[in-house]
Amino acid sequence: MVKQALEFPNISKKRLQDEVIPELLQWSLSNGLTMYPPTFKLEETMTVPMTLFPTYLPKDSFNEAIKVQKIYNEIYAKIAQNKDQWLSTQSDILAAHDPEFIGKLWKIYHDALNIGVSQKNSLGIFRSDYLIDRENDQIKQVEFNTISVSFGGLSTKVCELHRFLNDTGRYKPDLTSFYSQEIPISSSSELLAKALSRGVEKYGPTASPTIVAFIVQSGERNVFDQKILEYNLFKNYGIKSVRLTLHEIHEKTHMDPDSKRLYLASTQQEISLVYFRAGYSPNDFTTQQDWSNRLTLEVSYAIKAPNLLTQLSGTKKIQQLLTDPETLHKFIPDKSWMNTILSTFVKIYPLDDSPLGQYAKKLAMECPERYVLKPQREGGGNNIYKHDIPLFLQQLAQQEWGGYVLMELINPQPTTSNIVIHGDKQFKEPILSELGIFGYILFDNNEIFENEYAGWMLRSKFASSDEGGVAAGFGCMDSIVLY
Amino acid sequence: MVKQALEFPNISKKRLQDEVIPELLQWSLSNGLTMYPPTFKLEETMTVPMTLFPTYLPKDSFNEAIKVQKIYNEIYAKIAQNKDQWLSTQSDILAAHDPEFIGKLWKIYHDALNIGVSQKNSLGIFRSDYLIDRENDQIKQVEFNTISVSFGGLSTKVCELHRFLNDTGRYKPDLTSFYSQEIPISSSSELLAKALSRGVEKYGPTASPTIVAFIVQSGERNVFDQKILEYNLFKNYGIKSVRLTLHEIHEKTHMDPDSKRLYLASTQQEISLVYFRAGYSPNDFTTQQDWSNRLTLEVSYAIKAPNLLTQLSGTKKIQQLLTDPETLHKFIPDKSWMNTILSTFVKIYPLDDSPLGQYAKKLAMECPERYVLKPQREGGGNNIYKHDIPLFLQQLAQQEWGGYVLMELINPQPTTSNIVIHGDKQFKEPILSELGIFGYILFDNNEIFENEYAGWMLRSKFASSDEGGVAAGFGCMDSIVLY
Numbered sequence: 005m006v007k008q009a010l011e012f013p014n015i016s017k018k019r020l021q022d023e024v025i026p027e028l029l030q031w032s033l034s035n036g037l038t039m040y041p042p043t044f045k046l047e048e049t050m051t052v053p054m055t056l057f058p059t060y061l062p063k064d065s066f067n068e069a070i071k072v073q074k075i076y077n078e079i080y081a082k083i084a085q086n087k088d089q090w091l092s093t094q095s096d097i098l099a100a101h102d103p104e105f106i107g108k109l110w111k112i113y114h115d116a117l118n119i120g121v122s123q124k125n126s127l128g129i130f131r132s133d134y135l136i137d138r139e140n141d142q143i144k145q146v147e148f149n150t151i152s153v154s155f156g157g158l159s160t161k162v163c164e165l166h167r168f169l170n171d172t173g174r175y176k177p178d179l180t181s182f183y184s185q186e187i188p189i190s191s192s193s194e195l196l197a198k199a200l201s202r203g204v205e206k207y208g209p210t211a212s213p214t215i216v217a218f219i220v221q222s223g224e225r226n227v228f229d230q231k232i233l234e235y236n237l238f239k240n241y242g243i244k245s246v247r248l249t250l251h252e253i254h255e256k257t258h259m260d261p262d263s264k265r266l267y268l269a270s271t272q273q274e275i276s277l278v279y280f281r282a283g284y285s286p287n288d289f290t291t292q293q294d295w296s297n298r299l300t301l302e303v304s305y306a307i308k309a310p311n312l313l314t315q316l317s318g319t320k321k322i323q324q325l326l327t328d329p330e331t332l333h334k335f336i337p338d339k340s341w342m343n344t345i346l347s348t349f350v351k352i353y354p355l356d357d358s359p360l361g362q363y364a365k366k367l368a369m370e371c372p373e374r375y376v377l378k379p380q381r382e383g384g385g386n387n388i389y390k391h392d393i394p395l396f397l398q399q400l401a402q403q404e405w406g407g408y409v410l411m412e413l414i415n416p417q418p419t420t421s422n423i424v425i426h427g428d429k430q431f432k433e434p435i436l437s438e439l440g441i442f443g444y445i446l447f448d449n450n451e452i453f454e455n456e457y458a459g460w461m462l463r464s465k466f467a468s469s470d471e472g473g474v475a476a477g478f479g480c481m482d483s484i485v486l487y
Numbered sequence: 488m489v490k491q492a493l494e495f496p497n498i499s500k501k502r503l504q505d506e507v508i509p510e511l512l513q514w515s516l517s518n519g520l521t522m523y524p525p526t527f528k529l530e531e532t533m534t535v536p537m538t539l540f541p542t543y544l545p546k547d548s549f550n551e552a553i554k555v556q557k558i559y560n561e562i563y564a565k566i567a568q569n570k571d572q573w574l575s576t577q578s579d580i581l582a583a584h585d586p587e588f589i590g591k592l593w594k595i596y597h598d599a600l601n602i603g604v605s606q607k608n609s610l611g612i613f614r615s616d617y618l619i620d621r622e623n624d625q626i627k628q629v630e631f632n633t634i635s636v637s638f639g640g641l642s643t644k645v646c647e648l649h650r651f652l653n654d655t656g657r658y659k660p661d662l663t664s665f666y667s668q669e670i671p672i673s674s675s676s677e678l679l680a681k682a683l684s685r686g687v688e689k690y691g692p693t694a695s696p697t698i699v700a701f702i703v704q705s706g707e708r709n710v711f712d713q714k715i716l717e718y719n720l721f722k723n724y725g726i727k728s729v730r731l732t733l734h735e736i737h738e739k740t741h742m743d744p745d746s747k748r749l750y751l752a753s754t755q756q757e758i759s760l761v762y763f764r765a766g767y768s769p770n771d772f773t774t775q776q777d778w779s780n781r782l783t784l785e786v787s788y789a790i791k792a793p794n795l796l797t798q799l800s801g802t803k804k805i806q807q808l809l810t811d812p813e814t815l816h817k818f819i820p821d822k823s824w825m826n827t828i829l830s831t832f833v834k835i836y837p838l839d840d841s842p843l844g845q846y847a848k849k850l851a852m853e854c855p856e857r858y859v860l861k862p863q864r865e866g867g868g869n870n871i872y873k874h875d876i877p878l879f880l881q882q883l884a885q886q887e888w889g890g891y892v893l894m895e896l897i898n899p900q901p902t903t904s905n906i907v908i909h910g911d912k913q914f915k916e917p918i919l920s921e922l923g924i925f926g927y928i929l930f931d932n933n934e935i936f937e938n939e940y941a942g943w944m945l946r947s948k949f950a951s952s953d954e955g956g957v958a959a960g961f962g963c964m965d966s967i968v969l970y
Contacts, residue, residue, distance in 0.1 A: 019753075023729075026529055033532040034711045034718070036517035041531065046509055047910040049516040051530045168718075172727050178754045179698070179727060215662070228517045235517070235651075244655050244662060246506075270502075271661045427530040 010060050010487060012421035013175035013182045020423075020430070024174050028056065028425060031168060036232065037161040037481070040225040049228070052158060053480035055464055056423040056430070057175070058166045058187050059437045062141045063486040066460075068348075069134050069143045069441045073457045075345060076132050077445040079326070079335040080150055083317040084126060084310070085449050090334065091317055097356075098321050101407035102380050105286040106319065112295060113312040116302040122264040124448040127203040127277065127309035129153060129196065129458070130318075131440045134348070138417035145348045146414065146438060150318030151284045151310050151382065155481065156192035156442055157232030159461035162481040163189040183485055190483075192442050192459025197236035199444035199458055200279060203307050204243055206446055206453065207276035214276035215268065216245040217257070217306070221282040230281055244273075250282055250289065253297035259304050266304040279309045284382040319380045324352040324409040350412040355397075355405040364410045369394050376411050418467040424480050434467040437482055460484075493543050493970060495904035496658035496665045503906075503913070507657050511539065511908060514651060519715065520644040520964070523708040532711070535641060536963035538947055539906040539913075540658070541649045541670050542920045545624045546969040549943075551831075552617050552626045552924045556940045558828060559615050560928040562809070562818040563633055566800040567609060567793075568932050573817065574800055580839075581804050584890035585863050588769040589802065595778060596795040599785040605747040607931040610686040610760065610792035612636055612679065612941070613801075614923045617831070621900040628831045629897065629921060633801030634767045634793050634865065638964065639675035639925050640715030642944035645964040646672040666968055673966075675925050675942025680719035682927035682941055683762060686790050687726055689929055689936065690759035697759035698751065699728040700740070700789070704765040713764055727756075733765055733772065736780035742787050749787040762792045767865040802863045807835040807892040833895040838880075838888040847893045852877050859894050901950040907963050917950040920965055943967075 015024055029051050032038060038049040083091050099107040131153035134143040167187040173179030200216055207214060216237065218230060230247075237243045246268055248256055258269045266275040278301050282288045289295055302312055316322075325331050327349045329342065336342045353364030355377075368375060372393040379386050388396045390413075397405065418434035442458035465479040498507055512534050515521060521532040566574050582590040614636035617626040650670040656662030683699055690697060699720065701713060713730075720726045729751055731739055741752045749758040761784050765771045772778055785795055799805075808814050810832045812825065819825045836847030838860075851858060855876040862869050871879045873896075880888065901917035925941035948962040 029529045030710060030714055031718075033521060033530070034519035034714045036519065038516060038532075045911065046512045047516075047534045048524065049521075049532060168721075172721055173754075179751075179756055227513060231513055231517045235514075238651075238655055268662075271656075273662055428528065 012057055015175070016177075019177065024056070024169070025425065025430070027172075027174050028054075028165065028169060031165050032161075035161055035164065036228050037158060037165055038228050040227060042225070044223060044225065050427060051425070052162075053424065053426045054162055054165070055435070055480055055482045056425055058163075058183070058483040058485045059419050059422055059435070059462060059464060060487050061437070061439065061462070061484045062136065065136045065141045065143050066439065066484065066486055069132070069439055070457055070460070072344060072348060073132060073441045073443040074455050075336065075341050076148060077128060077130055077443040077455050078452060079332075079345070080130060080148065080314070080317050081126075081128055081445045081447045081452055081455070082335045083322060084128065084150075084314040085447065086313055091313060091322075094321060094325065095316050098319060098380060098407065101404060106316070106380050106407070108289070108295060109312060109316060112299050112302060113316070115299050116312065119299075119303045121303060122305045123307055123311075125206050125307050125453075126311045126314050126447055127199065127206070127307055128314050128445045128447070129199050129279075129309050130443045130445070131156075131461075132443070133438050133440045135414040135416040135436065135438055138415050143348055143439070144350050144414040145323070147320065148318060148323055149382065151315045152281045153440075153442065154226060154229055154281070155440070155461045155463065156190075156196040156459060157229040158481055159190040159459065159483075160193035160232070163187060163483040166483045185485060188484055188486065190459040190461060192461060193232050194236055194240070195456070195458035196442060196444070197233050197240055199456070200233065200237050200277060200309070201241040201243055202444070202446055202454060203277040203279075203309055204241075207307055210274055210276070212274070213242075213244070214274045216243060216277045216279055217266075217268070217275045218245055218247045219278060219280045219282050219301070220247050220249060221288060222249045222251065224281070250294045250297050251291070253300055254293060257300075259300055264303060264305040266301070266306045275304075275306045277309060278304070278306045280315075284315070318382075320352075320378045320409045320411075321354070321380060324354055324411075327352050350414055352412070353410040355408050355410055361406075365397075365405075368397060368410050374413055376413055378409050378411055380407055419464070422464070422482075424464070424466070426480070431466070435464040435482075436467050437462050437464040438479075495540055498658070499660075502660065507539070507652070508908065508913070510655075510657050511537075511648065511652060514648050515644075518644060518647070519711050520641060520648055521711050523710060525708070527706060527708065533910060534908070535645075536907065536909045537645055537648070538918070538963055538965045539908055540904075541646075541666070541966040541968045542902050542905055542918070542945060542947060543970050544920070544922065544945070544967045545619065548619045548624045548626050549922065549967065549969055552615070552922055553940055553943070555827060555831060556615060556924045556926040557938050558819065558824050559631060560611060560613055560926040560938050561935060562815075562828070563613060563631065563797070563800050564609075564611055564928045564930045564935055564938075565818045566805060567611065567633075567797040568930065569796055574796060574805075577804060577808065578799050581802060581863060581890065584887060589799070589863050589890070591772070591778060592795055592799060595782050595785060596799070598782050599795065602782075602786045603747075604786060605788045606790055606794075608689050608790050608936075609794045609797050609930055610682065610689070610790055611797050611928045611930070612682050612762075612792050613926045613928070614639075614944075615926070616921050616923045618897040618899040618919065618921055621898050626831055626922070627833050627897040628806070630803065631801060631806055632865065634798045635764045636923075636925060637709060637712055637764070638923070638944045638946065639673075639679040639942060640712040641964055642673040642942065642966075643676035643715070646670060646966040649966045668968060671967055671969065673942040673944060675944060676715050677719055677723070678939070678941035679925060679927070680716050680723055682939070683716065683720050683760060683792070684724040684726055685927070685929055685937055686760040686762075686792055687724075690790055693757055693759070695757070696725075696727070697757045699726060699760045699762055700749075700751070700758045701728055701730045702761060702763045702765050702784070703730050703732060704771060705732045705734065707764070733777045733780050734774070736783055737776060740783075742783055747786060747788040749784070749789045758787075758789045760792060761787070761789045763798075767798070801865075803835075803861045803892045803894075804837070804863060807837055807894075810835050833897055835895070836893040838891050838893055844889075848880075848888075851880060851893050857896055859896055861892050861894055863890055902947070905947070905965075907947070907949070909963070914949070918947040918965075919950050920945050920947040921962075
């Protein structure tokens with residue numbers, strides 16, 4: 005670590021207010037680094053929360069995270085292939101502990117099996133999230149996301165913004181560049197569009213061009229992150245897309261009862277790929293119809309990104325199980341790679357009746373300050389931290405404890421000299437940064453056809469906050485300078 | 488005119504609301520086709536008013552407007568060269584009629600002359616605006632703008648939006664393209680940045696790179712139109728820029744008393760080009776200091792886009808004088824070109840004591856419905872239309888009448904099937920479209936160094952409204968399909 009390299013620009017309050025913040029906000033608004041405000045109006049947008057400067061990241065840690073992405077893609081694809089019914093076995097258990105969500109997804113999967121799953125190919129679009137341990141710069145996995153991974157579009161934009169601010173000299177009073185090294189730009193906005201195009205291609209030849217259905221939440225504020233992928237998918241591959249909510253599937257699509265091919269009802273265009281940017285949370289299913297719609301999509305011949313097995317492979321429970329070397333070995337025969345992956349894990353415990361579970365319950369009660377308790381949920385805002393854990397568990401029926409995992413907290417080095425821009429407010433508080441690596445993998449029950457890295461994102465949150473969801477208001481977009 | 492070609496997409500109300508309007512608004516917000524809302528907050532923006540579809544324009548009229556742009560550039564550059572003091576003579580007269588604005592600009596020019604004008608080069612960035620006569624498709628010039636021509640940045644964007652909507656099939660229920668011809672994209676956002684770069688280049692070699700000062704209004708809502716040029720100037724030519732208001736020049740810049748070179752005070756960077764996106768309206772000058780700042784800029788060695796003579800050559804009075812063939816001939820020796828330019832004029836009369844002025848006063852009182860009365864002002868909202876003219880003139884001191892010109896109204900064909908999108912509101916009312924052709928010209932007192940066409944814009948307004956300023960709220964951005 006070259007200490008010199010870790011200096012941050014020193015900008016006077018006046019120049020910040022008069023020049024730098026307006027430049028940053030206007031670049032963001034002019035270039036789509038935006039999200040809808042809580043007071044949702046279709047025709048108005050606002051800047052996303054973001055840092056003023058890129059955050060320093062150790063080059064070796066960054067490269068390590070990229071290096072393991074394809075291995076992780078492969079592990080999760082293999083889990084989703086469900087060989088020896090391993091995922092089924094785990095999902096059976098998890099479904100019992102979490103009947104309201106995992107249980108229902110699992111039931112839908114079985115309903116689909118009964119009807120018959122016509123499409124064998126699956127597209128996994130993943131993001132593996134890491135914090136970097138302050139002791140040894142080791143990347144430590146926070147979670148592995150197998151559905152609705154977000155910020156791949158906006159990540160590229162915030163990199164471009166920081167590079168623009170540096171190159172135009174906004175970080176220095178004399179308008180020269182502050183960072184001598186080039187600020188890297190995540191290729192996620194291009195590569196995730198490429199991932200979608202590969203799914204469409206895999207679908208196979210059709211008489212007329214097929215389209216991609218983006219399954220989105222109604223009232224989604226993070227629309228522009230998704231639109232960037234839609235635009236790149238059309239610009240780079242000529243592939244058109246539609247946006248549908250889970251609530252609309254039965255009205256706006258039509259499935260041929262024989263071929264199970266899925267069509268957009270209004271145009272009779274064939275949907276080759278169903279890309280989920282919703283369906284990861286129980287809140288996305290408001291009626292029985294929504295569940296039924298999810299089932300329709302699952303049994304349709306359209307390729308899903310992801311299908312239910314791929315989605316279910318992304319639970320915290322699976323992550324916990326993978327920290328056991330014997331389990332991990334099932335999915336990575338190579339010992340050296342296995343050890344590399346193991347080094348990215350912190351300890352994660354079940355809260356079940358196994359001996360390890362018993363031990364974990366004791367830890368949760370006796371030294372909760374070292375842990376975070378996580379349910380089988382995506383999207384932020386669901387975790388229980390440190391001293392809140394004992395009371396939370398005590399109020400929970402014992403039957404439900406098994407739906408949670410207890411995870412060792414990671415201790416990253418806070419960044420103290422960056423500034424968080426949230427609309428017209430600036431916060432100079434210590435932040436922690438979470439690195440997300442995107443990847444995609446195209447596979448069927450037996451084979452992996454394509455496995456690629458797909459860019460990265462950096463998301464920072466106040467060190468004083470425990471949650472990091474940008475859309476949920478707890479975190480902000482960031483970019484990187486390597487050292 | 489192929490009647491078939493003039494059909495507009497027919498979109499059901501439901502599809503418009505559910506699919507097309509959201510796509511249009513989100514593309515705009517994601518791609519910077521925006522302006523600040525009246526409730527100005529630095530971090531929030533809204534879509535500009537725009538049409539849903541491109542508007543049909545006769546190909547010959549469009550090409551004619553482009554063809555004459557370089558001739559117009561040359562005419563106005565020659566006027567600004569002020570040979571035989573022709574512009575001075577006219578400005579003397581005009582200053583007397585309009586002492587509050589033209590008079591003050593003219594005084595500043597003389598003050599500058601007394602101090603000494605060190606920079607002989609001038610950059611003209613122009614826009615010639617036309618309506619197309621419904622009778623014969625002849626382009627008729629509304630006005631010629633020599634300062635602060637706007638919408639060159641956003642014009643490119645609205646073209647891209649309409650092309651995107653067409654190419655992705657949003658205009659047709661079956662998601663195929665509605666327009667078989669490609670929707671043209673104005674190159675104005677690139678070419679106006681090029682114009683600025685040519686000004687910087689003309690400034691000549693310096694020890695370190697120079698910058699461009701954008702002179703802007705405080706509280707400008709149309710910021711993003713300008714930012715697009717800043718971004719392209721940096722991206723394509725590596726030239727940095729700063730934004731300054733007229734009120735800040737004495738604080739934020741410094742002029743070397745000997746060389747008259749202008750510097751940004753905070754960085755000591757040399758300003759090679761002063762690009763005015765303000766200073767065209769008396770409202771831009773709120774104190775004596777502002778006038779003094781304008782003087783500083785004029786005497787500085789920085790190239791002005793435009794200098795005062797170029798700005799003054801753009802008055803309505805000059806346009807009126809050019810409609811006289813003898814006057815026009817001074818600036819275009821070539822008879823054929825002269826006739827072409829004459830064909831773009833409607834009748835414009837002075838309201839002075841000359842015989843023609845006397846005749847015009849009679850017209851204004853007796854058949855005002857055929858005329859618009861225009862003062863020497865830019866920016867929209869200043870004109871008096873039709874039956875409002877007689878009363879307006881009667882209430883005006885006779886001395887001031889000479890500050891106005893009486894212009895024959897042009898009768899364009901309204902477009903009845905387009906839809907104007909204004910935030911969450913849609914208006915299906917007849918619109919009239921004004922074609923603006925951009926150009927730039929680099930010249931000194933004797934010579935023209937470079938003269939180029941620089942893209943176009945289309946601005947539409949309700950046929951029921953008389954004014955067309957987009958920023959002023961009376962008009963909207965549009966694009967073109969040629970037939």
